[in-house]
Amino acid sequence: MTEGVYVSEQHQARRRRKIVSVVAGAVVVLGAGSYGAATWLAGRDATATREPGALAPLVSEPPMEPSAPPESPSASPSMETPAPGLGPATKAGVRQSSRPSPTPSAPVMADEELASAQVSRLIQPRPARSGINAASQENRVTVRHEVTPDGANVRVVSARYDLTQSWQKLWVADVGRPIGSVRCTQNFRADGQPVDQVRPGLLLCWRTSAGKSVVAIATGRPQETYVAAVVEREWSVLR
Numbered sequence: 001m002t003e004g005v006y007v008s009e010q011h012q013a014r015r016r017r018k019i020v021s022v023v024a025g026a027v028v029v030l031g032a033g034s035y036g037a038a039t040w041l042a043g044r045d046a047t048a049t050r051e052p053g054a055l056a057p058l059v060s061e062p063p064m065e066p067s068a069p070p071e072s073p074s075a076s077p078s079m080e081t082p083a084p085g086l087g088p089a090t091k092a093g094v095r096q097s098s099r100p101s102p103t104p105s106a107p108v109m110a111d112e113e114l115a116s117a118q119v120s121r122l123i124q125p126r127p128a129r130s131g132i133n134a135a136s137q138e139n140r141v142t143v144r145h146e147v148t149p150d151g152a153n154v155r156v157v158s159a160r161y162d163l164t165q166s167w168q169k170l171w172v173a174d175v176g177r178p179i180g181s182v183r184c185t186q187n188f189r190a191d192g193q194p195v196d197q198v199r200p201g202l203l204l205c206w207r208t209s210a211g212k213s214v215v216a217i218a219t220g221r222p223q224e225t226y227v228a229a230v231v232e233r234e235w236s237v238l239r
Contacts (some may be wrong), residue, residue: 063104109190111201113221115155115217118204119143121169122157122215146230152203152222154230156214158238163213164204172204173197179228205231212238 109117123141141159148154173196177185184205189196203222206215214234218227
């Protein structure tokens, strides 16, 4: 009985030692596995830390362009120096003309002023001829005024000789247009004027011969038919 109890206790003791050995071995195995797992994880983290390119692609920055050198003040064109090939220099943004200033022309005479000047030239004394008195009937020039039905003011100049010798003094620019036996014009070139000028407010009508002359100078808005009729009437009474 005692021997049996003793054998049973030994058997239980061996069993306990076997269990402890198994547990210890398991702990050792588990501990080695845990250590290996920890080492593998640590190595992976270290690799990930050393190789960041494995996690995200590298982005390369574009190369920087070289900056332009600052412009030298001496390289900018001067405001006072004209650029070559651009013509004459300008002042204050306005192109200077190389042509000379035109000569101012004489002021244009008004119609009434021109008519008065024509009458004054027509009544100038005729140059005296030998044996003829300058105050004789042959050298008389008369002037009278008349208003036509259209309201024009007419100066009628009559003479018992040919007034065409004074024609160049009247600034007539053509030979006139025939109205019956009378000629009329509105085309004049006064002294100092560069071109002929048609004047609607001035009309000159005339009839002349070697023995007598009638000239009518009308201002306003004269009509040729009325003024020519005045010349014809005066011509018929002039003896």
